[in-house]
Amino acid sequence: xxxxxLLVAAGLIIIFLIIFFKPPGxxxxxxxxxxxxxxxxxxxxxxxxxLTYPADWGETxxxxxSEELGEMLNYSMFSVRDTHDKKTRFDVLxxxxxxxxxxxxxxxxSARSGKTSYYKPNTGLMIIHEGSxxxxxxxxxxxxxxxxQIISTxxxxxxxxxxxxxxxxxxxxxxxxxxxCKIEKFEEEKKNxxxxxxxxxxx
Numbered sequence: 001x002x003x004x005x006l007l008v009a010a011g012l013i014i015i016f017l018i019i020f021f022k023p024p025g026x027x028x029x030x031x032x033x034x035x036x037x038x039x040x041x042x043x044x045x046x047x048x049x050x051l052t053y054p055a056d057w058g059e060t061x062x063x064x065x066s067e068e069l070g071e072m073l074n075y076s077m078f079s080v081r082d083t084h085d086k087k088t089r090f091d092v093l094x095x096x097x098x099x100x101x102x103x104x105x106x107x108x109x110s111a112r113s114g115k116t117s118y119y120k121p122n123t124g125l126m127i128i129h130e131g132s133x134x135x136x137x138x139x140x141x142x143x144x145x146x147x148x149q150i151i152s153t154x155x156x157x158x159x160x161x162x163x164x165x166x167x168x169x170x171x172x173x174x175x176x177x178x179x180x181c182k183i184e185k186f187e188e189e190k191k192n193x194x195x196x197x198x199x200x201x202x203x
Contacts, residue, residue, distance in 0.1 A: 037092050040199035041080045042192050048079035088181040090196050095174040096124030101167040105148045127178050131155030160186040
């Protein structure tokens with residue numbers, strides 16, 4: 001093969017490698033750490049803006065997040081999201097105090113179905129997915145802490161939610177984890193959710 005053809009072929013191979021293979025550092029997971037919450041998340045995700053809410057609200061307000069409101073409002077204490085699809089996100093909220101883990105779970109389920117008000121004096125900010133249909137629910141343990149998981153589908157059938165309530169200190173300190181994405185991406189994105197949740201630490 002003439003030298004010119006060899007150079008062209010080598011050039012094409014180099015271009016192919018640059019386009020289709022990222023350097024190892026580009027795929028390195030990122031670490032989120034703020035206050036007492038930390039977790040690892042995928043390299044192609046980003047931090048999302050934190051919540052701002054009206055000046056006349058206190059930290060004892062519960063936010064009713066329909067999917068329409070969720071598109072307009074960044075509603076979480078700590079959030080990360082997929083840079084390629086910003087509707088795929090992982091949120092952590094400090095719910096505050098409650099009588100028990102069961103109280104929080106029952107309140108969320110009741111508020112979701114519209115059977116109660118969206119304000120609870122002894123809780124902090126909470127996400128409620130109004131009108132969603134519960135697909136499954138179960139108790140679990142996260143880093144030695146009692147937790148309860150609810151998986152649901154939005155009222156329109158467009159989104160899937162994984163909501164986990166975590167009991168940090170019984171009767172004193174609780175957190176809400178929310179993972180959400182388009183329903184057709186749920187199986188694909190589940191591995192990212194599991195990757196994040198398995199690294200979650202609350203100190």
